[in-house]
Amino acid sequence: MKKIKIESFLEVFESVDALPETISALMETAFEAREKAYAPYSNFYVGAALLLNNGETISGNNQENAAYPSGLCAERTAIYYASAKYPHAKMVAMAITARAKEKVTTTPIPPCGSCRQAIAEYEIKQKSPIPLYFMGERGEVMKSDSLENLLPFLFTADYL
Ligand code: THU
Secondary structure (H helix, E strand, C coil), rough: CCCCCCCCCEEEECCHCCHHHHHHHHHHHHHHHHHCCCCCCCHHHHHEEECCCCCEEEEECEEEECCCCECHHHHHHHHHHHHHHCCCEEEEEEEEEEEEECCCCCCCCCCCCHHHHHHHHHHHHHCCCCEEECCCCCCCEEEEECCCHCCCCCCCHHHH
């Protein structure tokens, strides 16, 4: 028997103001998207903004449904739209922010497992990492250089 250790490194920025300018602008777009989320059941509003190498920014937010599992997270709404609209563009960075209705969310809110798997698909497709920046309503912003940090030991098409 042998053991395998998996390590991840994330960077933490004190606030949006500490981010590089392009990324703070991207996070601003995510804030705007977050406020347009359709989340009447959870009252948890998530916004995602994706910068593409053609200069376009695509944003998305969570879309809920009375049949709960039919809803979709902000990250996948954004990334699927980006891939649908610009299938040949590379994804350069993604900014994510979440806000709860009843409390102030100050800790970084990471993407759920399904979104990690979805984002990883495009990293593999484009053969380059997609840095992710995620935060709550305000406060610290976490950066993951690649999905490999957030979803190690990933299931990929290689196994098919
Ligand atoms: N949600 C996202 O949009 N992204 C995530 O990564 C986690 C969860 C949404 C789904 C649902 O509309 C609400 O947040 C509560 O789970």
